[in-house]
Amino acid sequence: SQQGEEDPQALSIQEGENATMNCSYKTSINNLQWYRQNSGRGLVHLILIRSNEREKHSGRLRVTLDTSKKSSSLLITASRAADTASYFCATPNNNAGNMLTFGGGTRLMVKP
Amino acid sequence: NAGVTQTPKFQVLKTGQSMTLQCAQDMNHNSMYWYRQDPGMGLRLIYYSASEGTTDKGEVPNGYNVSRLNKREFSLRLESAAPSQTSVYFCASSEQAGRYQPQHFGDGTRLSIL
Numbered sequence: 001s002q003q004g005e006e007d008p009q010a011l012s013i014q015e016g017e018n019a020t021m022n023c024s025y026k027t028s029i030n031n032l033q034w035y036r037q038n039s040g041r042g043l044v045h046l047i048l049i050r051s052n053e054r055e056k057h058s059g060r061l062r063v064t065l066d067t068s069k070k071s072s073s074l075l076i077t078a079s080r081a082a083d084t085a086s087y088f089c090a091t092p093n094n095n096a097g098n099m100l101t102f103g104g105g106t107r108l109m110v111k112p
Numbered sequence: 113n114a115g116v117t118q119t120p121k122f123q124v125l126k127t128g129q130s131m132t133l134q135c136a137q138d139m140n141h142n143s144m145y146w147y148r149q150d151p152g153m154g155l156r157l158i159y160y161s162a163s164e165g166t167t168d169k170g171e172v173p174n175g176y177n178v179s180r181l182n183k184r185e186f187s188l189r190l191e192s193a194a195p196s197q198t199s200v201y202f203c204a205s206s207e208q209a210g211r212y213q214p215q216h217f218g219d220g221t222r223l224s225i226l
Contacts, residue, residue, distance in 0.1 A: 004154075044217070045215065048214060099170065100157075100215065101157075102154035102156075103154050104152070104154045105153075105154055
């Protein structure tokens with residue numbers, strides 16, 4: 001079963017707008033990671049947030065983590081057509097040596 | 113710097129055929145992973161190797177075997193392919209296993225089984 005579940009499953013916005021994706025998970029974690037996947041390519045690591053952090057920034061990316069609600073959000077500001085991709089959250093699987101478990105992803109389309 | 117390289121990129125098999133998917137990384141990483149991704153879904157872990165000489169089952173290991181040939185290479189074998197194994201297979205690596213380690217992915221092998 002998937003530990004993380006992204007919401008929404010698909011999102012379409014205009015270039016320049018902000019995009020927000022959410023991830024909910026079920027069990028306690030020590031960190032949460034976000035990845036991007038361009039069409040036909042492998043996943044690329046974007047950012048890792050630890051359980052003792054509430055917010056983290058990387059360029060136009062802002063990630064928040066609320067451990068009390070078991071949820072995280074990824075905000076992409078001033079989106080560009082090149083941001084069109086699928087975005088996945090990943091959490092450690094406590095039953096499998098902290099191997100990562102990936103959610104189903106949010107498909108983001110940014111229209112020029 | 114190639115990162116994680118997977119071969120082949122595409123393959124079509126008939127039911128019952130066998131096949132080995134190859135993966136190599138040049139980042140001197142200790143840990144390597146095999147995932148499958150089905151349409152519209154996230155990745156599911158098939159097998160992983162926390163370090164050279166060790167392998168462990170992931171979430172969906174049935175029908176697969178793996179070999180950690182050396183620190184660089186981690187292969188995935190389908191002994192008798194089934195249509196349910198039609199998927200995109202991704203290899204990944206990380207410095208160490210689990211916890212705070214980001215994973216680095218190859219571009220995948222697209223496998224169709226008829």
